[in-house]
Amino acid sequence: MLLSRRTLLLAPPAAGLAARTAAAAGPMKVGFVYVSPIGDAGWSFQHELGRRAVDAALGSAVKTVYVENVEEGADAERVIRKLASDGNELIFATSFGYMNPTLKVAQQFPKIRFEHATGYKRAANVATYSARFYEGRYVAGMIAARMSKTGIMGDVAAFPIPEVVQGINAFTLGARSVNPKAQVKVVWTSSWFDPGKERAAADVLIAQGADVITHHTDSTAIAQVGEEKGVFTVAYNSDMAKYGPKTCLTAVTHVWGDYYVGRVKAAMAGTWTSGDTWGGFKDGMVKLAPYNAAVPDAVRQEAAAKIAQIADGSLKPFQGPIMDQSGKPKVAAGAAMSDKEIAEMKWFVEGVQGKI
Known part of the structure; x- marks a missing residue:
């Protein structure tokens, strides 16, 4: 959870501690x-x-x-x-x-x-x-956009730290790769685990027109709300299909x-x-959970192809051109953000509706 940073070494790798005696x-x-x-x-x-x-x-x-x-x-x-x-x-x-x-x-x-x-x-x-995690978020965003009728998706997010921002941005970029007009609305809960706040945030997003909801929080509340209200969801951390058997499309799992x-x-x-x-995908540390029956075969095949491309490095979720939410260029066409830049991400991409 929390701030994924990578490559920001503050102490050099040490020699192995002694074997057990x-x-x-x-x-x-x-x-x-x-x-x-x-x-x-x-x-x-x-x-x-x-x-x-x-x-x-x-x-x-x-x-x-x-x-x-x-x-x-x-x-x-x-x-x-x-x-x-x-x-x-x-x-x-x-x-x-x-x-x-x-x-x-x-x-x-x-x-x-x-x-x-x-x-x-x-x-x-x-x-x-x-x-x-952002690798899974990118593909999840593609799936969400394919399944959305309004082009408006929602994200229930815990804290505005780089790891969470990465996920929101990657989800949005994935969505916009298949629907350039897609929008992702963000509501913060200021908590990793608070089912009540998560439910309330989902209700707000649904009221604002979002017909697919994802989250970067720990409970199963989003999947449950989606099932109750007939709104598609994309779960996070774990496969939560049993809490949304009709509406939980998949999950970004760790x-x-x-x-x-x-x-x-x-x-x-x-x-x-x-x-x-x-x-990431290449190392098996990030996976997408089995797809809901509602996800068409063509979308499943598209997702599988993108996962393979991310795993082999031919597709980078944060490859330009990328604009921030004000329309200012952040990553040039053909360029890709470095691990350090991704780790320090504190801005939203174009298409995100929310503030850090």
Whole structure:
């Protein structure tokens, strides 16, 4: 969640911390911190699936624990410090607001490895990781525009930070690639997980004419509202089709299992290093959920082709020409934004109706 930055190294990758010694006999202890309730869908649920993948792959060689619904800030620092004090040798902090608390605790426990999802600050024993969510957003925008009758779509967004802005922009660019007049209206909730606010935001967007709603929030509220009101939705984080069997077109999903298993194995072997990972379609960290029966075959085939092109690098979601919402040129024709520029994105593209 949160600010995807990439390439903004504040600390060089460190050499691998030592392999586990005889004194560390027994299963390796690994901790996870989640910003919202796990539930059965959403951001924290996807990370929980990653934790379960570690258990399934490594069995008795590891002992994983988690703490859910941890607020960003002081509470996060307390929880992360408790996990370190309890002997966890690798700790995954899975929300943007955990960045500074993670670094503070890491300084106090230099022999413990920490990983922070979506942050940009690193240290010798702190690595960062995230996914190129915007790749999925671009294709989802294409699908939404193909299914929209009004050409107006809505986005229920949490916080105006670069990762969220990237998603809104990519969704809009994808929509406009098939409907140049498409518009995307934005309503902010100022919360990662608040079903009530998310529902209210969706109601506002529907009242404003949006007939496809997407979101960058954690609950299943948008899919539920869409089903209740007969409005198409595109879910985020997890497949939420069971909450919108008739109206949820697909979902931009996040897949963390392979990453978590690989990093735990590296920590066990003493080959773990600090650094930054930013994976997308190519790496299997971003996928689209199975399509609703309402999505025509031609749209499915179009989406599959675009996913393949993004994966092989022949299509870049942020390739020019791109104008900002005031009509000012931001990316020239034939040029493409760098990872650093994408990571620092703080402006909306043409077609977005909303303010940062």
